[in-house]
Amino acid sequence: MRALPVWPLVALCLSCASRSQVAAREAPPAAPFDEARAVHVLQRLAYGPSARDLAEVKRLGVDGWVEAQLQPAPKAALPPGLEAKLQAFPTLGMSMQQLVEDYPRPPQEMPREEKRERGPSRVVFERSSARVLRAVESPRQLEEVLVDFWFNHFNVSEDKGVVKWMATAYERDAIRPHVFGTFRELLGATAHHPAMLFYLDNWRSTREGLSQEELRHPKRFRRQQAAAPAPMMDDGAEDEEAKPKLGLNENYARELLELHTLGVDGGYTQDDVREVARCFTGWTVRKPRKEPDFLFRPVAHDAEAKVVLGQAIPSGGGEKDGERVLDLLANHPSTARHVALKLARRFVADAPPPELVDRVAEVFLESKGDLRKVYRALFQSPEFQSPQTYAAKVKTPFEYVVSALRATDAQVEVTPRLLRHLALMGEPLYRAPAPTGFPEVAGPWVNSGALVARLNFGLDLVGGRLPGARVSWDAFAPKQAPSAVEWVDGLGRALLGAKPSEETRATILAALAEKREAASAVDEAPPVDVALIAGLLLGSPEFQKQ
Structure with missing residues (x-):
């Protein structure tokens, strides 16, 4: 069989200069619900829509959901399934000294598998696995997005010597507890932490x-x-x-x-x-x-x-x-503006309007760096809520992988291979090569190599070829077997939050037709290849956007 025509999707991603917009669906008159706005909020304040979180937004309303995310219950229990997965990683709760003592640098002659279990590789794997699992499964989605943002802002890299033993405590003790506090608390926690002082x-x-x-x-x-x-x-x-x-x-x-x-x-x-x-x-x-x-x-x-x-x-x-x-x-005005700019760049647009940055900076100064008030000012702004900002940003590799796992409702047990996909896309967790952290704008992520890596990840995920992530299509299957076009549109709504564009639909239908043509040459009559449709949707320009 000839290779599937996936390059049109890559070319479409590269040439997609116009901002795609999530299409609003008609809501019942008795209970109006702006689904396009809900999808937008879940794309920016969460790691993309999941069926569970979209239902929660419908229950609370968009504004109610945002406020609940801004005010998460202190020490509220995580879902039992997620809690059990995290408890299976003993290094997450250990002190830096314990990690240094219990997972020392192994001798060269130690077998590779033993190194993975007894050396710092175990610490590195459990830290990255926990980041992925929390992003996929935690109901406190905004908290996870903010942990990622602030770790990147105050970046340290595990590639520098002993930081590989320190980064777990750095995220746990210096970043995570302060993302809803004040900027001064966060700044002080990072300034005192050995990971930052060493890095x-x-x-x-x-x-x-x-x-x-x-x-x-x-x-x-x-x-x-x-x-x-x-x-x-x-x-x-x-x-x-x-x-x-x-x-x-x-x-x-x-x-x-x-x-x-x-x-x-x-x-x-x-x-x-x-x-x-x-x-x-x-x-x-x-x-x-x-x-x-x-x-x-x-x-x-x-x-x-x-x-x-x-x-x-x-x-x-x-x-x-x-x-x-x-x-x-x-408390400096330049700090207020710098932080406001970075937050607006992360949540609104790569080049946010200066007037938005000025207003958010003013809230920062008036509130003495109360981050919850700063976030609220940003999320309630007309610029954030404008349909012009819908699908206007490109997902980072981490955002892409996590949103794909959430959109497909995958059952996740993180494996080294899943983490390697992130490295192939250019974002190895905890290993940003410079103090600036990973890029927060589209340019560095939009190139043919990175987009092919994303497409391959999507195809592996939905095709059952990605150890550690299982996707069942039972929840997506319609009651009656539809046509290929209906499958493309139906899965598009489920995975993208809207029907795919005409270009994406045409590319996917061409791939299906080529596969049918190859099968007919050997007298086969294959059913619609749902996994292929889903994989190409995950590789489409629409899914790269948030």
Whole structure:
């Protein structure tokens, strides 16, 4: 049989410059329901519509569902099935020190399978599996979307040394508890976490002029009183974890200003970067490979006066110098605008209207960074609710994979192969290669290689060739066997939230016709290939959009 004509779908994705819009369906007069708006909200505030969540939106109404997502019940139990899957991953609840001790770097001669179970590979697999499972099955969908957003904003990569043992606690303790809190709380939690301090090298940063001898024996010197005698970490495990070269390191200070708070055009100078770095000297990690805990080491801190963004920071502040910088940045107008822009870019459009960004930034400042109020201002805005924004953004690979699993109501048991699909599409979880995180706009994700990888994932998923994800078509099957066109339109409504476009329908019908033609050559009369239809729908331009 000849290869199926899937390239027209890829070409259609690449050339689809116009914004596709989710079509509204007629609602019963007695209970009007804007299904197009509901689908839009589920595309942006959740990982796409699932049958369960769409029913919940219909029950609560769109506004009621959004408010329920903004006010999730504290410590509410997850669905039993999801809870059981997460409890099967013991590393999720372990401390960083426990992970380092129980899942050490394995020797080279250890068999590969044993490495997967006893080494850090197990930690990595369970962390990524939990992220996928929560995104697919958790009813607290907005929370999962926000965890993904804020982890990306305050990115750390497990590819950098001991971060692979730290990233689980970083998400669990620094990101997840604060996504509905204040920006200052979130900023402070990430600034103190060993994963961030190690990833951006602040654990190495010391005041200028500090000697190894003074660091090892601070009581012999008069710069600081009651300083801890423990040396900076020196276990020789890896090059980056060996005894650091003492001196000021500006990496964290620069990313704190450029990425986490003010933004690249936020009004700071190189002098500000240096002064901020001086404020954070002594913020370190006790022993990354043995005791990966936050530690403030007074002997390593620059105790002299500093000036940050024109604000004087008196001498002798110690650890509070860093806290004062965080207070200053969290309440700065440039931070309000930068955060508002990133949120609007994530939830509204790749190039959001400036007036929307200004209004959301104003709420940020007035509320002192109350994130729930900031989200509400964004979601209630005319720009977010406008039909012009429907299906105007391209899904990231993670959003695509999770939305496909949700749309098909797949039974998911995450496997390494499923996670490899994400890597092939360009988004290996917890491994963004730069502090900027993964791209949040369409350009980097819209290329022929990435779209073919998405199409292959969709075909593997619905064709039963993806270990760890099972799809049953019983819930989608009509009472009477329809024609191929009816199947395409019916599955389109189920998977896309609307009928497929004429171009997509024509491409799928051509693929079905070619398969029938090949089968007729050997005197076969195949039924409609439902899996092929569904797979091509998941690879269609419409499904790439949100």
